[in-house]
Amino acid sequence: MKRLVLWSFLVFGLGASAAPAVFAAPATAKAQYRPLYKPGEKISLGADHYFTFGFDKPPKLGMAIMRVEIFSRDGKRDTSFVVKGDADMPSMRGAHSNGEKDYSLSAKGLYLMPVRLVMPGDWEVTFSFAKNGQVVFRGAYLFDL
Ligand SMILES: [Cu+2]
Numbered sequence: 001m002k003r004l005v006l007w008s009f010l011v012f013g014l015g016a017s018a019a020p021a022v023f024a025a026p027a028t029a030k031a032q033y034r035p036l037y038k039p040g041e042k043i044s045l046g047a048d049h050y051f052t053f054g055f056d057k058p059p060k061l062g063m064a065i066m067r068v069e070i071f072s073r074d075g076k077r078d079t080s081f082v083v084k085g086d087a088d089m090p091s092m093r094g095a096h097s098n099g100e101k102d103y104s105l106s107a108k109g110l111y112l113m114p115v116r117l118v119m120p121g122d123w124e125v126t127f128s129f130a131k132n133g134q135v136v137f138r139g140a141y142l143f144d145l
Contacts, residue, residue: 028090033126033140045081045129046136048073053127059145061117066125066141068103068111077109081136085126087115090142100128120145 029035036043039054049072056065066085070078083103088096096118103111115125123145129137 029124029140029142030090030126033138036127036139036141037143039141043137043139045070046131049078049081051127051129051137053125053139053141055115059115059117059123059143061120061145064115064117066103066113066115068127069109070111070129079105079109079111080131081111082130083111084128084130085113087113087117087123087125089119089121090124091122100126103127117145 036053040052042050042052045051049070051068051070053066053068056067066087068083070081070083072078084100085103086097086100088094096116101113103113106112113125117123121144123143125141127137127139127141128135
């Protein structure tokens with residue numbers, strides 16, 4: 001009996017101390033999506049390309065434009081990929097999702113997607129890159145608004 005009491009104390013003790021840590025950890029990206037935290041960083045896209053991502057200006061409540069740029073290793077812009085994505089809040093999955101939509105390709109070769117940031121909190125904007133019909137990379141930008 002004494003053993004059982006000690007055991008349950010341990011379990012509850014651990015549970016209580018672990019809970020705040022889990023809560024404070026960065027939001028979890030969708031399965032199969034690599035979590036991304038740094039806009040502007042160069043991220044490998046297979047062996048021959050890289051991309052960068054970021055909002056056109058610091059995001060605030062309302063409309064924001066996510067932009068993705070793809071380059072070959074030698075620095076030439078590449079527009080041969082199809083980029084799709086969505087925006088949602090990990091803490092309330094599905095509440096703000098529009099389903100995966102194509103980023104549109106601008107005349108300058110930027111991939112753009114309007115994102116409606118309707119409330120403060122944790123957000124996630126996803127990117128999936130396909131080449132010749134094959135998805136080669138999935139990433140999710142996680143940030144707090
Ligand atoms: Cu929400």
